[in-house]
Amino acid sequence: MARILIIDDEKSIRRTLREILEYENFKVEEAADGLEGLTLVQKEKFDIILCDIKMPKMDGMEALDKFMEANVDAPIIMISGHGNIETAVEAVKKGAYDFIQKPLDLNRLLVTIRNALDKSNLVSETKTLRKKISKTFEMIGESSVIKEIKDMIERVAPTDARVLITGENGTGKELVARWLHEKSNRCGAALVEVNCAAIPSELIESELFGHEKGAFTSAVAQRKGKFELAEGGTIFLDEIGDMSLAAQAKVLRALQENKITRVGGDKEIKVNVRVIAATNKDLKKEILKGNFREDLYHRLGVILVHVPSLNERTEDIPILAEYFLAKICEEHSMPLKSISKEAIKELQKIKWSGNIREFRNVIERLIILCDKSISDKDVTTYSKPKV
Numbered sequence: 001m002a003r004i005l006i007i008d009d010e011k012s013i014r015r016t017l018r019e020i021l022e023y024e025n026f027k028v029e030e031a032a033d034g035l036e037g038l039t040l041v042q043k044e045k046f047d048i049i050l051c052d053i054k055m056p057k058m059d060g061m062e063a064l065d066k067f068m069e070a071n072v073d074a075p076i077i078m079i080s081g082h083g084n085i086e087t088a089v090e091a092v093k094k095g096a097y098d099f100i101q102k103p104l105d106l107n108r109l110l111v112t113i114r115n116a117l118d119k120s121n122l123v124s125e126t127k128t129l130r131k132k133i134s135k136t137f138e139m140i141g142e143s144s145v146i147k148e149i150k151d152m153i154e155r156v157a158p159t160d161a162r163v164l165i166t167g168e169n170g171t172g173k174e175l176v177a178r179w180l181h182e183k184s185n186r187c188g189a190a191l192v193e194v195n196c197a198a199i200p201s202e203l204i205e206s207e208l209f210g211h212e213k214g215a216f217t218s219a220v221a222q223r224k225g226k227f228e229l230a231e232g233g234t235i236f237l238d239e240i241g242d243m244s245l246a247a248q249a250k251v252l253r254a255l256q257e258n259k260i261t262r263v264g265g266d267k268e269i270k271v272n273v274r275v276i277a278a279t280n281k282d283l284k285k286e287i288l289k290g291n292f293r294e295d296l297y298h299r300l301g302v303i304l305v306h307v308p309s310l311n312e313r314t315e316d317i318p319i320l321a322e323y324f325l326a327k328i329c330e331e332h333s334m335p336l337k338s339i340s341k342e343a344i345k346e347l348q349k350i351k352w353s354g355n356i357r358e359f360r361n362v363i364e365r366l367i368i369l370c371d372k373s374i375s376d377k378d379v380t381t382y383s384k385p386k387v
Helices: 011-023 034-043 060-069 085-094 106-136 144-156 173-182 204-209 245-257 283-289 294-300 314-331 341-349 355-369 376-382
Strands: 003-007 027-031 048-052 076-080 098-101 163-166 191-195 234-238 259-261 268-270 274-279 303-306
Touching: 003 011, 003 034, 011 027, 011 106, 027 034, 034 048, 034 060, 048 060, 048 106, 060 076, 060 085, 076 085, 076 106, 085 098, 098 106, 144 173, 144 303, 163 173, 173 191, 173 234, 173 274, 204 245, 204 259, 245 259, 245 294, 283 294, 314 341, 314 355, 341 376, 355 376
Parallel strands: 003 027, 003 048, 048 076, 076 098, 163 274, 163 303, 191 234, 234 274
Antiparallel strands: 259 268
């Protein structure tokens, strides 16, 4: 049941609104002025606030300012018998959901309340979803190297600086890219991922920059590329060390001029994207071999972030084990299993060639094959898959 707060100095107005709203199955609270309303909002949570403008002690516009300063989530509907267009515009600019003049059109008021609730529910669901996504891509670890990466993300994310992420397979380079996007000013737009190693060299240009109809045999329609799809957001070029030299040249041009040209087209298209790249290769060695452009390396590597292997941060293994135990048991709808200190020590002895990806697989195997508590013997028995 939605809770509505009515702030109005006229008792008859409050009583009438209460009767109508309670008849519509809303729970209603009242306040006789802005100050009393502010006190209630600080103590309790409301789904909608109806606020008069002309009131003693603290008027509605001042109360609205206070609500905005306090980051009140509830939509605020301003009501007044003394309002005009200028007042309505000012109220909405300050953050009010809507403005309704007295005498109140009750049908309009009810429609406005329901629309405001729908919007509020949508915002709440979006926040919940964002939290779930954030947890899915959480960076786990308290080692000094992980703390340095987290600090770097906090510093770099709000800028538009290009970032080159290096590290072995399975270390979590994608996680760093996602957090850079989530904490940036571009988080409201898309993060578009491109796995450069998974796309054939003859198709990578079309994938990145799109193509015009008839550009090649299978181009039966115009198609936007990843750069255009990432407009206003971030493009993540994973395994960029595997990109062909021809595609590298076009990416370099896109970075230099913020323009692209679709395959088979001659029209230049402006793009506004932040570029984050990642690789498991030593690009300086690839440059010496002639496999990677040095000018592109310098364009991409404004900020360099190296993600350490799991073997370089074994002190994080106890935290990672507990995290994956809880996560995987929940995914499999199984009771939470425990792991002994001796088992943790055995996990720390293992050389993790597949890093976090391999570690997660081992924990999942242990959860499925072991009893309630995972022992050191279980780790030595099941840490490597049986052939």
